[in-house]
Amino acid sequence: MKSSALIPLAVLGLVPTVAAEIKAAPSAEEVNARRQTGTTAYHRAGLKVPAKKVEVRLQSADLMDTTRILVGPNGYTLVPADSVVATGRLLTLAKEAPASGKLMRWEEFIRVHRAGLRMITVSDEALAGGEVTKGLKNAVSAAERSGLTAITVYNNNPVSVPKLISSSKS
Amino acid sequence: MKTAPSAIFLSALILPAALADDDADDWSVLLKQRHLVAAGTYQDYVDHEGSRMSFAPIPEGGSEFELWAIRQIPGGLESRLLDTENVGAYLPTGTLEVITMDPYDEGTPRTRIDQGFQVIYSVDGLLPSDPDAPLAARQVLLDHNIATYTAGYEDDNLGPEASFHQTLIMKNGRDELVFIPSNIPGSDPYTDAGVEVFRLYALPDGEIAQLQLAEAKVNVWPLSEASFGGLDGKDTFRTVPEITVNLKNLYPNSTTWVQYYPGSEKLGTKGTTLSDSAIVVKDRVPRDSVLKFDRIGETITESGVYTLEVLTETPFGIERLEYTTITVQKDLVVRGSVNSLTEE
Numbered sequence: 001m002k003s004s005a006l007i008p009l010a011v012l013g014l015v016p017t018v019a020a021e022i023k024a025a026p027s028a029e030e031v032n033a034r035r036q037t038g039t040t041a042y043h044r045a046g047l048k049v050p051a052k053k054v055e056v057r058l059q060s061a062d063l064m065d066t067t068r069i070l071v072g073p074n075g076y077t078l079v080p081a082d083s084v085v086a087t088g089r090l091l092t093l094a095k096e097a098p099a100s101g102k103l104m105r106w107e108e109f110i111r112v113h114r115a116g117l118r119m120i121t122v123s124d125e126a127l128a129g130g131e132v133t134k135g136l137k138n139a140v141s142a143a144e145r146s147g148l149t150a151i152t153v154y155n156n157n158p159v160s161v162p163k164l165i166s167s168s169k170s
Numbered sequence: 171m172k173t174a175p176s177a178i179f180l181s182a183l184i185l186p187a188a189l190a191d192d193d194a195d196d197w198s199v200l201l202k203q204r205h206l207v208a209a210g211t212y213q214d215y216v217d218h219e220g221s222r223m224s225f226a227p228i229p230e231g232g233s234e235f236e237l238w239a240i241r242q243i244p245g246g247l248e249s250r251l252l253d254t255e256n257v258g259a260y261l262p263t264g265t266l267e268v269i270t271m272d273p274y275d276e277g278t279p280r281t282r283i284d285q286g287f288q289v290i291y292s293v294d295g296l297l298p299s300d301p302d303a304p305l306a307a308r309q310v311l312l313d314h315n316i317a318t319y320t321a322g323y324e325d326d327n328l329g330p331e332a333s334f335h336q337t338l339i340m341k342n343g344r345d346e347l348v349f350i351p352s353n354i355p356g357s358d359p360y361t362d363a364g365v366e367v368f369r370l371y372a373l374p375d376g377e378i379a380q381l382q383l384a385e386a387k388v389n390v391w392p393l394s395e396a397s398f399g400g401l402d403g404k405d406t407f408r409t410v411p412e413i414t415v416n417l418k419n420l421y422p423n424s425t426t427w428v429q430y431y432p433g434s435e436k437l438g439t440k441g442t443t444l445s446d447s448a449i450v451v452k453d454r455v456p457r458d459s460v461l462k463f464d465r466i467g468e469t470i471t472e473s474g475v476y477t478l479e480v481l482t483e484t485p486f487g488i489e490r491l492e493y494t495t496i497t498v499q500k501d502l503v504v505r506g507s508v509n510s511l512t513e514e
Contacts, residue, residue, distance in 0.1 A: 024489065034284070035359075097242075103240070161210050
């Protein structure tokens with residue numbers, strides 16, 4: 001990007017030559033009078049206005065918008081936000097990485113913290129947005145009573161199931 | 171009816187290209203798959219280079235894949251988004267481009283508030299005539315936001331975006347929107363400035379825009395202003411005094427100068443340029459400046475009526491920003507009590 005450059009023409013040895021027509025600069029009144037018609041471009045193009053305003057969810061460049069930190073006594077790991085459905089005594093859930101402690105891959109983390117974790121396997125249907133089954137709800141309730149940290153998994157990897165979270169809140 | 175791929179192969183060649191400045195071994199690579207229609211998010215670590223199947227079948231609404239590099243640093247964690255990809259049966263594609271009369275090509279396109287611009291949009295992959303196609307396959311959203319500059323024209327001075335208009339595009343193809351003038355809100359075109367932002371979104375669930383297909387922006391700058399100083403409200407002189415011209419918001423690609431010609435004001439007259447009075451602006455944002463010319467009395471030596479004009483040349487043409495008409499009377503004699511005109 002160029003920085004500011006105000007250059008006297010005399011320095012450049014250039015003198016403007018007026019080849020084009022000289023027009024009056026537009027006045028504020030003229031511009032303001034034309035500013036009233038902002039959305040006519042859309043009407044002119046025949047584009048349809050949504051019946052109601054469409055909600056826009058912008059993609060985030062912050063990993064922590066969709067991720068949480070599961071912290072144990074021997075280190076911490078990253079899990080999808082909402083994948084931890086019950087927090088127990090041994091492990092805590094955080095939005096920021098701890099200042100100390102070892103970042104672990106999931107396999108390593110569950111190996112050394114197995115005693116504090118309960119993994120709840122979810123089905124393809126639940127992950128594809130299907131209704132949460134009674135069996136899955138019961139598994140979450142049992143995990144909450146056990147004092148263990150419960151996390152939903154698919155193929156042994158942590159996954160979030162938004163409908164499970166929303167049903168537990170309702 | 172189009173069908174969604176049940177799964178896809180993902181391949182990545184991430185390091186060292188994406189993280190060339192760092193020690194690649196410090197970084198782990200995390201792959202996330204998120205179903206776009208209100209369902210699960212999967213994640214797992216992957217190798218720095220290689221390929222794998224998606225974690226789960228791609229649902230009709232599509233999946234978004236994100237590739238993140240993470241590493242531990244003193245005091246916490248550092249992450250970088252390396253790449254994203256969206257896959258689905260009904261994910262249209264789209265492009266957006268803003269065209270203005272300013273040929274500037276070093277950043278966001280730009281124009282002036284009175285000039286307007288064109289938005290060229292194209293959409294492909296919609297299935298408007300397929301009766302079995304879901305709502306997501308029949309329309310995309312064009313979202314138009316505006317952010318205004320609060321003080322100064324640097325990025326730090328840009329306020330938050332506000333929604334201006336939303337519209338649905340329901341057919342494939344290329345088309346254009348013409349905005350004349352620009353849509354920056356306000357009532358003072360000498361100060362109103364901002365950025366107009368256009369984004370095209372797919373609507374994977376038919377309702378919520380969460381998959382951006384394209385983005386285009388245009389910077390809109392205010393009108394330029396000029397005013398003469400040094401004349402002290404007079405219009406008749408024996409010798410033309412030192413004159414200053416105050417210039418505000420000179421367009422970032424402009425040349426501004428002062429010309430004079432004998433006679434009363436007449437727009438379009440090609441006069442004589444005061445050669446030591448021109449300013450060239452080649453910048454990213456508008457600039458203010460002051461022109462001083464103290465030897466005009468040596469240039470205009472004959473008695474008569476003269477017009478001084480401030481002209482600016484921009485990509486939009488040559489325009490007269492301001493003018494003043496003065497009378498030079500070499501034999502001017504003023505008697506009496508008018509203190510400022512007592513020369514003999």
